[in-house]
Amino acid sequence: MWDFTSPRKVIFGEDALEYLSELCFENVFIVTDPTIKTMHLEKILAQLGDSKVTVFDKVSGEPSLDTVKDGACSMIEAKPDVIIALGGGSVLDSAKGMFPIYSQPDILIDGLSPFEVLDMRKKTNCILINIPTTSGTGADVTWAIVLTDLSEGTPRKISLANRELVADITILDPVLTKTMTPRLIAGTGMDAMCHAIDGYLSTWRNDFSDALSLHAFKLLWNNLPIAFEQAKVGEVDFAIREKLHNSATMAGWGFGNSQIILSHSLAHTIGAVFKIPHSVCIGAMCWYSLMFNQNYESERICDLAKLVGYTGTAGEIVTNFVSSFKELLLNLELPLSLLEMKVTEEEFQSNLEDLIAFAENDSGTLSNPRSIAHDDFITIFKCVFEGKDIDF
C-alpha cells in the first residue's frame, strides 16, 4: 500500500492571487519573513476584504524549532480560521510546523510521527493556504518539513513528516517571482531540479511520482538557464517564470510522494553544520549524487537525459549528461565545492565526523539507489570539500 498526497486545489497562472478574494475568512494568520512582508504583503491584504489579519513575520532562513514554537504561540492567541504561508521554503515549512501546535498545544513537534492522527482541521476549523514566492522548494505541496534543531551542540537539520501537513490550497502566481534575483533564481531552480531528479531516482519512486518528476525536470532544464540569463539583464518573461513556478511545485509533488536521495543528505548536513543556505549548496550536491549513483541507476539517468535531447549509447548519454550538469552549475554561477562556499580546511576536518554521522542518519541516505557505507561518505565529503569528481 502506498499513498499519493496532494493539496485539494492548486490555483496557478496569471492573477492566481485573486482567488483569495473568492474565499471568505473571518480571521487570517499570515506567516512570512520581513523581506517578503515588505515586497508582497500588500498584494495579499488587498484580496482579504474585511478579514481580521495577524502577521507573524519573524521567520528567518533555515528556520529553527524555536521560531516555529514562537509563531505557534501567536497563532494560538489569534485563533485563525485560515493560515496563509507567504514566502519561500523556510516560511512554508515554518507555517506547516506551527499548524500542529495550534491544533494541539502540548504536542512535541520534534517528535511528530508520520502516522500520528492529528485532526488539525477538525480541532481548529482552520485551513492552510501556501503561496510560494520562489520557484524551488516545492514545500507548498509536500508533507515534510525541514527545521534546524539548536538544542544540541552542533545545529542539526531535522525532517518531520505527517500527511496532514499538506496544504489545503496552494496558489502559484508568477507575479510573486518578479523580484527574484538571478542568484535566487539559480539556487531555488536547482533545488527544484534536484527534487525532480531525486524523486525519479529514489528507491521509493512510484508511477505517480515518476510522471511528475519527469515533466518537472524537462521544464526546469529547458527554462531555468533562460530565466537566469534574462534576470541578469533585468528582463522578466512571465511565460518562462510561470513554467519555473509550476515545475517547482510539480517537482515537490513528485519527490514529496517518493523520496530524496544522497544529494539532499549532503545538502542537509553541510547546511546545518556550516550554515550554508540550501539553495546555495543543493545544485552541487546533486552533481555529486549523480556521479555517485551513475553506474547504479544509469537507465533512469538516461531517461532524464533523453527527455532533454541527449542521444548515443547509454554510457555516452550518462557521461555527457553528468558533465553537462556541472556546466549548468557553472553557467548559473553556483559554487561546486565547500572551498568555494568559503569553508576552511580546518573547519572541514574538525566537523568531518559530525558530517558523516548526520548524513548517515538522513532519510535521503536510506532511499538512495546505491547503498552508502561509512568509508564512502568519507570519500564523498572529501570530494565535496575539494570539488573533485567522484570516480568510485
Added chain:
Amino acid sequence: MINMSEKVIFPSKEWVAKFKDVVNSSKDYEEAAKTWEGDFIFEIIPDGTRNLSEKHQLYCDLWHGKCRDAFLVSTEQPAPEKVEYIYSGKYNNWLALFDGKVGPLKGIMQRKFTVTCSPGAMARLMKALKAAQELVKCTTMVENVEYI
C-alpha cells in the same frame, strides 16, 4: 557461545540467541548505535504464510551499540512491563525485510509494519535510521535459518 553452523528455526529461542550474538559482534551496528538507548519488542503476526500459527514477540534491550538482553517472550519469560518500542508486522513482511525487499522505514510507510511508542521516542527513532538499518542487516547475518 552459540554454534553458528547449527540450523535454527525462526522464530525460536535459538534464533534470538544467535541474533544477539550477531548484533554484539557487529562493528557496524556498534558504531551506528553507539548512543542508542531503548528496548524493542519485535512482533511477528501470523498471516497464513508458511506454517506460523501464532503470534511471536522477540524482546531486545539495545544499549550503546550492544544488545544487553534478548529473548523470545513467553509465559515463563514475559517482556518487561514498559517497553519503549513495539515494531509489529505480518510474517510475510518480516520475511521480505530479512530478504532486503523492504526497508525498516519504507516498511512503516507502506503499512507493512507499525511502530508503537511515545511521540518523543518516535523522534529519537527517526534520528537513528543508520542504526535501524544495521540492526536489520544483522538479521540477515544469522546463518542456517529455517523459517517456519
